[in-house]
Amino acid sequence: MNQQEANILTVDGLNVSYGNFQAVQNISFDVRKGEIFGLLGPNGAGKTSTLSAIEGLLKPDSGTVTVDGYNSIEKPLHARASLGVQLQSTSFQPELFVIEVLQLYAGVYGLSLSKDDILAILRDINLEDQAFKKFGQLSGGQQQRVSLVISTIHNPKLVLLDEPTTGLDPQSRRQLWERIEAIREKGHAVLLTTHSMEEAESVCDRIAIIDHGKIIAIDTPQAIIDKHRDDPEVISVSRRGKITLEDVFIALTGKAVRA
Amino acid sequence: MATIIPKTSAVLTSLLRADFTTQWRNRRAVMLTLIVPIIILTSWKGLISIVGGPFVLANSITIGLFASGLMGYANAVARDRDKGIFQRLRVAPVPFWAIMASRLLVQLAMILIITTAVFVIGKEYDGITLSPVAYVFTYFTAIIGGAVSLSLGQMVVGWIKNPETINSTTRLIYLAFIMVGMFGELNKLGETMDDAVQWSPYGAVKTILSTSMEPDKWTSHASMALLVTLVYIIIFTTTGIKWFKWNTK
Numbered sequence: 001m002n003q004q005e006a007n008i009l010t011v012d013g014l015n016v017s018y019g020n021f022q023a024v025q026n027i028s029f030d031v032r033k034g035e036i037f038g039l040l041g042p043n044g045a046g047k048t049s050t051l052s053a054i055e056g057l058l059k060p061d062s063g064t065v066t067v068d069g070y071n072s073i074e075k076p077l078h079a080r081a082s083l084g085v086q087l088q089s090t091s092f093q094p095e096l097f098v099i100e101v102l103q104l105y106a107g108v109y110g111l112s113l114s115k116d117d118i119l120a121i122l123r124d125i126n127l128e129d130q131a132f133k134k135f136g137q138l139s140g141g142q143q144q145r146v147s148l149v150i151s152t153i154h155n156p157k158l159v160l161l162d163e164p165t166t167g168l169d170p171q172s173r174r175q176l177w178e179r180i181e182a183i184r185e186k187g188h189a190v191l192l193t194t195h196s197m198e199e200a201e202s203v204c205d206r207i208a209i210i211d212h213g214k215i216i217a218i219d220t221p222q223a224i225i226d227k228h229r230d231d232p233e234v235i236s237v238s239r240r241g242k243i244t245l246e247d248v249f250i251a252l253t254g255k256a257v258r259a
Numbered sequence: 260m261a262t263i264i265p266k267t268s269a270v271l272t273s274l275l276r277a278d279f280t281t282q283w284r285n286r287r288a289v290m291l292t293l294i295v296p297i298i299i300l301t302s303w304k305g306l307i308s309i310v311g312g313p314f315v316l317a318n319s320i321t322i323g324l325f326a327s328g329l330m331g332y333a334n335a336v337a338r339d340r341d342k343g344i345f346q347r348l349r350v351a352p353v354p355f356w357a358i359m360a361s362r363l364l365v366q367l368a369m370i371l372i373i374t375t376a377v378f379v380i381g382k383e384y385d386g387i388t389l390s391p392v393a394y395v396f397t398y399f400t401a402i403i404g405g406a407v408s409l410s411l412g413q414m415v416v417g418w419i420k421n422p423e424t425i426n427s428t429t430r431l432i433y434l435a436f437i438m439v440g441m442f443g444e445l446n447k448l449g450e451t452m453d454d455a456v457q458w459s460p461y462g463a464v465k466t467i468l469s470t471s472m473e474p475d476k477w478t479s480h481a482s483m484a485l486l487v488t489l490v491y492i493i494i495f496t497t498t499g500i501k502w503f504k505w506n507t508k
Contacts, residue, residue: 057349077354078262081264087347093344096281103276107270107276110264110352
């Protein structure tokens with residue numbers, strides 16, 4: 001298998017702008033089959049814009065996105081059919097029960113699932129008893145589980161998760177990490193964005209640090225730490241003597257708080 | 260493994276099931292949409308001998324269409340856009356037109372329900388009956404009139420992003436149409452205003468509806484009103500689609 005075949009996602013020379021603001025500048029990276037890839041960056045760095053271009057929610061100014069061999073501009077439906085997506089703030093029709101939301105998304109992905117099939121899916125995530133509740137009545141952790149199961153309901157080759165653990169308590173977060181790893185074990189690739197360095201180190205095989213719309217580092221978390229551990233900026237921001245991914249991240253992206 | 264693109268018919272079926280379920284769970288709002296036309300229909304019973312049954316039926320249907328299309332459709336789209344419901348659907352392999360087609364088919368059902376409710380109550384309570392051809396003709400013009408109100412609603416959600424502002428704007432337009440439209444019908448607002456009302460979206464829709472209830476009395480004025488409604492549909496739809504954004508950010 002050559003490198004091209006090993007990639008489930010290839011982003012090449014991507015540029016995205018909003019008016020005069022250049023949100024993403026000539027970004028290139030790939031996600032390999034069966035890996036969990038993390039996109040890290042401060043607020044406004046361009047993570048969500050990059051993800052939105054991959055999802056087909058916005059048209060890039062230039063560059064290409066190839067999902068499972070399909071160019072997302074030329075073959076948008078094929079590209080989107082290969083993707084499972086969990087948006088940053090996913091909301092479903094508040095009038096629908098959880099079971100109906102799953103039925104809707106099974107249908108739009110072309111699956112014909114019976115009520116029993118859907119209840120079995122909910123049983124897998126310990127939410128069978130919530131099937132006839134409305135999505136808004138679920139706790140944050142339960143909503144994330146439903147959202148994640150919907151993003152994988154059609155067995156996609158690549159799952160995109162936009163800050164999936166934001167707002168979750170530690171138990172729910174750990175449980176979600178396990179579910180993300182289970183997705184990989186089934187042979188899927190995962191591309192996630194996160195603000196959590198702990199999450200990136202614990203879950204991701206490789207990460208890219210993005211800032212001001214550009215990728216400034218890309219490798220395994222440990223390789224990035226090793227590469228920068230002797231940088232004076234990294235040592236100066238280190239708080240406990242031991243160099244962490246967060247120290248490297250702060251040194252590379254600066255201490256200033258972003259809006 | 261080859262990537263499977265779901266059939267558009269299957270996608271549309273799923274969307275329709277969800278959208279009709281949503282509409283059914285919002286049936287209280289649907290009932291409220293029906294209340295104003297029914298109040299007019301029943302309270303104007305004494306006017307029927309003066310202005311004629313078609314006038315009363317046409318006004319009731321027109322108000323119902325604008326309540327449903329302008330307020331119901333626009334506010335539902337504004338809410339779902341603001342909550343990110345459209346964005347979640349758009350990342351699925353769904354043709355974008357199918358998302359809106361499903362919404363519009365629900366609205367088409369609403370148009371037929373409103374028209375039928377007015378016909379039934381008009382017959383049972385007010386004793387207004389039409390010929391079979393007139394009923395068929397009126398359903399047809401009700402769909403055209405509904406398209407005017409839906410396209411106007413589309414223009415509002417294209418023009419304005421904030422759902423609260425959309426809510427208040429559609430209510431203001433609705434109120435203006437009812438007040439000015441009805442007084443204009445009474446020819447008491449002066450010639451210029453009467454003309455403006457007659458060729459306004461409300462007036463044009465009301466004209467084609469009332470004339471279609473007496474097809475043998477179809478005039479060139481009604482044909483012109485039909486043409487005007489089609490122009491309104493084209494203008495409102497074109498601008499509404501051009502300005503429309505799938506998210507509010």
